[in-house]
Amino acid sequence: MRPDLERELIRKCKAGDARFYEPLVRAYEPPGLRLAIGMMGNLEDARDALQEAFIKTYQSLPRFDLKRPFGPWFFQILRNQCRDMLRSRKARFNLETLDEQLELRPADAEQGPERRRERATARDLLWRALERIGEEHREILVLKELEGFRYAEIAAILGIPEGTVASRLFHARRALKEALDDMGVEYP
Amino acid sequence: MTWVLSTREEHPQGYRSREIGVVPERVTHEELMCFIDGELSPEEARRVEAEIVASTELQREVAVFRAMKADFQDLTFDPGDRHHSVWDSVNRRLTRPIGWLLLIVGVAIWTAYGGYVFATSPTNPWEKLATGAVAIGILLLLASVIWDRYRESLNDPYHDVYR
Numbered sequence: 001m002r003p004d005l006e007r008e009l010i011r012k013c014k015a016g017d018a019r020f021y022e023p024l025v026r027a028y029e030p031p032g033l034r035l036a037i038g039m040m041g042n043l044e045d046a047r048d049a050l051q052e053a054f055i056k057t058y059q060s061l062p063r064f065d066l067k068r069p070f071g072p073w074f075f076q077i078l079r080n081q082c083r084d085m086l087r088s089r090k091a092r093f094n095l096e097t098l099d100e101q102l103e104l105r106p107a108d109a110e111q112g113p114e115r116r117r118e119r120a121t122a123r124d125l126l127w128r129a130l131e132r133i134g135e136e137h138r139e140i141l142v143l144k145e146l147e148g149f150r151y152a153e154i155a156a157i158l159g160i161p162e163g164t165v166a167s168r169l170f171h172a173r174r175a176l177k178e179a180l181d182d183m184g185v186e187y188p
Numbered sequence: 189m190t191w192v193l194s195t196r197e198e199h200p201q202g203y204r205s206r207e208i209g210v211v212p213e214r215v216t217h218e219e220l221m222c223f224i225d226g227e228l229s230p231e232e233a234r235r236v237e238a239e240i241v242a243s244t245e246l247q248r249e250v251a252v253f254r255a256m257k258a259d260f261q262d263l264t265f266d267p268g269d270r271h272h273s274v275w276d277s278v279n280r281r282l283t284r285p286i287g288w289l290l291l292i293v294g295v296a297i298w299t300a301y302g303g304y305v306f307a308t309s310p311t312n313p314w315e316k317l318a319t320g321a322v323a324i325g326i327l328l329l330l331a332s333v334i335w336d337r338y339r340e341s342l343n344d345p346y347h348d349v350y351r
């Protein structure tokens with residue numbers, strides 16, 4: 001979404017007209033859902049977290065500074081919502097139903113059955129490794145690898161200095177690698 | 189078990205995972221991450237690249253991290269048709285409280301005004317008492333039913349299920 005259009009929509013929402021919130025929700029829902037699934041590990045809890053985050057974001061809009069970008073601010077609220085839900089034990093990172101809820105990307109349909117089976121196995125392994133590495137490592141990997149954010153954006157979302165992002169990413173990637181090792185995964 | 193995310197064809201140099209974390213001092217872990225993620229300036233990237241070319245250890249490190257990164261990105265998934273937009277739920281939660289607030293304020297004003305008119309009217313006191321008792325009884329029963337339904341809706345595990 002164009003930044004000027006986004007600012008205009010936020011201005012209307014700040015004036016109390018909730019109708020103008022819909023384009024913002026529609027625009028940020030797909031990346032928000034990816035982040036929430038990455039942190040919660042299942043679709044139901046991810047949807048709950050996403051919904052609550054959108055409501056909290058709207059309610060906080062009167063305090064939002066229009067000079068700041070909306071995206072990192074929203075993702076920060078969503079990330080905090082996911083963490084709160086995980087800590088209040090209303091939800092836990094749960095992969096039990098993930099395979100039934102998610103589909104491989106459409107591009108996979110063009111590949112052969114053997115390759116699709118390999119991708120499904122790989123996805124399963126990667127997500128089980130993510131389950132093992134803990135919340136802090138998982139969130140930064142999801143922000144970088146699934147969302148593709150730059151370091152500055154990740155720093156804004158996590159509320160940490162930009163220089164710390166690289167350090168945390170290194171530890172997260174190393175933890176993921178160790179988790180895969182522990183699961184018996186061998187590199188060629 | 190064989191790691192299927194990255195085949196030897198995709199990463200012909202091959203790599204082993206156990207050595208991760210052994211980075212020569214001239215390139216820090218942070219610089220290595222910035223290099224892999226394309227966050228270095230061109231000058232810094234050239235310096236780190238020169239160090240990588242000179243070190244087989246670093247080459248192995250970079251190959252492992254790049255392979256992991258590629259695998260991760262390739263595995264992004266999509267909930268497809270199973271996900272309905274949350275907008276309807278969000279919109280309901282945002283707009284309903286305003287409606288309820290207006291309704292409650294309106295009813296309160298009308299009730300207070302009606303009570304005042306009724307109390308100050310020259311009607312027989314027994315008629316007033318009986319009418320008042322009926323009205324209060326109906327209001328209490330209505331409030332009780334509404335309260336019960338509200339409490340049930342809070343605990344309803346299927347309240348977000350789409351029909």
